[in-house]
Amino acid sequence: MATPTDVIVDLSAALVAAPVPMANWLAIAPVALCIAIGAILLMLRGSLRLQARIAIPGLMVLVLLDACLLARVIAHGPFTMVMGRWLPPFGIAFTVDVFGALMALTAAIAALAGGVYALADVTDSGRRYGFFPFLMLLMAGVSGAFLTGDIFNLYVWFEVLLISSFGLLILGSERGQIDGAMKYAVLNLIGTTLFLIAVGIVYAVFGTLNMADIATKAEGLRATAPLVTLSALILLAFAMKAAAFPVNFWLPASYHTPRIVVSALFAGLLTKVGVYALIRIMVMLLPAEREQLSLLIAAAGAATVVVGALGALAQDDIRKLLGYVVISGIGNMLIGIALGTPGGLSGAVFYAVHSMILMTALYLLAGQTAALGGSFSLTALGGLYRRNPGFSAVSFILFVAACGLPPFSGFWPKVILVKASVDVGAWWMAATILIGSFLTTVVFGRVVILAYWRPATVGAGEAATLGWRTALPLLVLTAIVVGFGILPQQMFELTQSAAAGLADPSAYVYSVFPGGVGP
Template sequence: MAATPVDLSLAMVMAPTTGAEWLPIMPVAIGLGFGAVLMMIRQSTRLHPWIAIPGLALMVLVDILLLAHVVTHGPVTMTMGRWLPPFGIAFTVDIVGALLALTAALVALAGSVYALGDINTSGRRYGFYPFLMVLMAGVSGAFLTGDVFNLYVWFEVLLISSFGLLILGSEREQIDGALKYAVLNLIATTLFLIAVGYLYAIFGTLNMADIARKAGSLRETAPLMTLGGLFVFAFGMKAAAFPLNFWLPASYHTPRIVVSALFAGLLTKVGVYALLRVMVMLLPVEREALSLVIAIAGALTMVLGAMGALAQSDIRRFLGFVVVSGIGYMLAGAAIAGTAGLSAAIFYALHSIVLMTALYLVAGEAARRGGSYRLDRLSGLWAAAPAFAGLSLALFFAGAGLPPFSGFWPKAMLVKATLDIGAWWLAGAILLSGFITTIAFGRVFLLAYWRPALVEASGEPADAAVPAHVPRATSSAMLPILALSALVVWFGLFPEPLIDLSQQAASGLANPAAYLESVFPSGGQP
């Protein structure tokens, strides 16, 4: 009896895969591949930076090509094992994912160069560079995946690698910070996994595009508000939003300064991105119903974060609260939604990734020059290093949201968006937070930079002996700081290209027709 022919085209990709279709998975493959190579040569740690830095440069190049392709041709989808969605796992990249992946790779490259001086032989032996490559694989995978369970998997990858980076050196303070970081993040991850299981029980699929297509027909019969609330809670904890933000200031000051810089730039933004992707694209009606809750959480996060920064006497703790405050602005954009609110949130996320990484690296350089991270011991930096002090002041202006630097534009966009919908109280919270943050940055500059150098009774400069946790002096330390600062200034002086990209990205999130077409093309296969 002759076998009945099977039409595989209904379930599998039959056409040859083009080179551009491989771009979505290349950043992840680079991170995992280079990380594996570094692990295999773990006995030759002196070679690690000279392998990791080219690897991250290659990741930046691939992300540039990916962004250019997405901007030119629209969202692109790569299916695993040739299985068509929703049967197989898909990587689907639109402008917002490509933008965030590129910015993340840029700051990781800057951090890897700075680590030449900040991470000593012991830190390399503990695995700094392999952990960094795996971390970037997780971050890139989270930004580029088109599958909700895969999003959870990449969260786990970056979480595991971040544990390794956090305890680099195994000092008492690091273990204490890592415990707080681990417990709260594992709780958030568990809630996320529960929400994913709940989502699969409702939809029978985990493909984001498939969920977005089915949500409208299931809304009347399925408890999607409960599901949306679970996702908001889990992602809010991941992003360090009020009232679940206490883990971040308690842990980000404990690791090496380059690790703190990378965490501040990258990790909370993954939580914000996940919130935008799931609640705006997949569950827009539920996001609208929860918009007041998200807005209140955002307002409290930005104001209380700014107040916490004002109260700190350690620059690293101060910056931890600045990170928390910045999350509030992105939540405000998510609450407003629409092209105006989402573009402001995306612009602020891009600005924050670059700025917070640069600020932590500047804090490391200030501590190296002044001998301490504590404001009661740090002084005289303006007289000792006027060029470095001027660079720090420019970054402080950007952090406070003052023109003409990058922080001004997303805040202005947010204020306009809030006023357009009549949310005066939210606009007031944005302005109040910005005012308090300006005072906090001004206080740091006056004490650490403008104040004359402190001297002890012996006549020697205070803290003349530099603590072990302060970065060593290297010629490579200023290179990444200058590069990131140049981006901050460029974003501020020439914001139009980034505003345009942010608006295109926001439009794609709010109206995902092109995203859905990439995954389920009407005229053919992905």
């Protein structure tokens, strides 16, 4: 149908009329970088030498971009970039606050360490079948999940990281990898389907998918909309992705099957994306519903802590043991979410950052343990201290951090969580955290006794030389663990700022709707 050509349509209410500040492009730069480099690597998949030469500098640039993002948010507060110039809630928004930027930077550091370690751990066959393109695609999904301001696109970025994780999981096509991939895929696809159903309900209830818009409309809809049911569905979906009890069994059944660098990346990144989404939605968007479900979340968190620690105590394979340690750590974060206080949220965020670095380092350490001792089995290992005292010292630091003992990074988030529990009278939560730390100490004490102090078993392999490609990322991650423990003040301030932004999202909402809430 023809329309008059002389009619001037005012689109200022729907479109960004002013030029977009160049600094705002930082919000999408990490995702765009990862996708672009991943595409280039796919086109150059026949040139094996170029894969790492492009991917590693690309990951370095990713760390730099995320560091700039965090610095900008600290200096100027949250900011938003919308796609296609369409204003929210019409357009897709990338909204960056301290919480998202901090998680994105930590993930980039872990990925860079994994990329450098992969220079020695991933064979030519693994490179040929796409390790580095999959790694960049994984980081595109992880970065997008941390930086998006749209709940449907949170689902989309979950899909991106899941697709890439499937590819990384089966590199090598061994029987155990295929078996682990099936368990991983089925449970994660169920969780993703539940999340997609929840997204549909969110749109039906709120008429929008923009997180800032949802946060402002939730209060007015609580009397008529089934928000508690919606929150319970979201809790179940992300509990599956985070490997919380009782839907945690897929993780120890799959994380020990791929290359050790892939296990390290999964342990450091994937479950934390689930925790991030749970915090973002339950704390910032649906705080009243989180309060109503707090006892359920706390019970799941306490059970996750204890079941994870007991599961680790029963393992002989170091990789399976670490899988249960990952699960136990998720329980501590759930306790922080259940508390919902500034201290609880700060402790949960601090623990998430600590766990991303520590679990990546511990899996890389497991790879070097097998290289030195010739096996991943505790019954077959022995004499590692005599073989390499320096490596043993690094191991001891990481073990102490995992147990939550001073003076390393694991100590402080547990102190914050215990204090937050005591402050609200939840003594049983504080006791659960301390019991989990005690059991984890027993777990790693057993590892030290069997693999390090005990004399080498008959038939153990000769000592291997640790090259810089494997030693450098491990040492850098260990240095971060030590730094967080000895100088925690900066992390305290960042995590407290992140918790404050979640509890009071007014600055987040204002960055999306500076002129007031949209239609």
